[in-house]
Amino acid sequence: GESVGLHLPTLSVQEGDNSIINCAYSNSASDYFIWYKQESGKGPQFIIDIRSNMDKRQGQRVTVLLNKTVKHLSLQIAATQPGDSAVYFCAENFGNEKLTFGTGTRLTIIP
Amino acid sequence: NAGVTQTPKFRVLKTGQSMTLLCAQDMNHEYMYWYRQDPGMGLRLIHYSVGEGTTAKGEVPDGYNVSRLKKQNFLLGLESAAPSQTSVYFCASSSPSGRDSFGPGTRLTVL
Numbered sequence: 744g745e746s747v748g749l750h751l752p753t754l755s756v757q758e759g760d761n762s763i764i765n766c767a768y769s770n771s772a773s774d775y776f777i778w779y780k781q782e783s784g785k786g787p788q789f790i791i792d793i794r795s796n797m798d799k800r801q802g803q804r805v806t807v808l809l810n811k812t813v814k815h816l817s818l819q820i821a822a823t824q825p826g827d828s829a830v831y832f833c834a835e836n837f838g839n840e841k842l843t844f845g846t847g848t849r850l851t852i853i854p
Numbered sequence: 855n856a857g858v859t860q861t862p863k864f865r866v867l868k869t870g871q872s873m874t875l876l877c878a879q880d881m882n883h884e885y886m887y888w889y890r891q892d893p894g895m896g897l898r899l900i901h902y903s904v905g906e907g908t909t910a911k912g913e914v915p916d917g918y919n920v921s922r923l924k925k926q927n928f929l930l931g932l933e934s935a936a937p938s939q940t941s942v943y944f945c946a947s948s949s950p951s952g953r954d955s956f957g958p959g960t961r962l963t964v965l
Contacts, residue, residue: 777953786858786944786956787897832896840885840904841912842954844896 762820766833775836858957877945886928
């Protein structure tokens, strides 16, 4: 079946550097994508989303890039801070009520 | 707004026991979802509802039942708990055009 996958399960980044978390999706019909952040012991928290008619969207310190040609999604976090340590999930929606989640990438910030 | 709340936060069951997890949302969202999250895996959809009085199966529905008698509440039931149902359960809600808002989770252990 269709699935959302992540290239790397773990990522360690020096504090102050930029982080890039990648996600591959396989359903070409997907038209909505979301990035979630999950801190230890908490529920996922919305970070940023993007629709398939866009290739880039920026938020506060975060940018999501969508490459529909290669079915790739990335989350860029600028000037990474200790509070950014968490597991990051991408999720896709293909025109129905449900989201399909990837397995997550654990981001660790090195002081 | 309290957002999405879940009760209880923790529960330990013996094999064969039954229990109900309660999810409540105060955002007037139409859609509600129950997910489970196991170590090293992403969120998997158990059941969902697109409106009061409706329910539908997700990816992993076996062993669970749900009810949506009121728009703001979505109940998840385990009729006869099994150790394989040890997991963290998350409820979420959304509007048809919006992103999911998640609750804090319920950690369930089945002995």
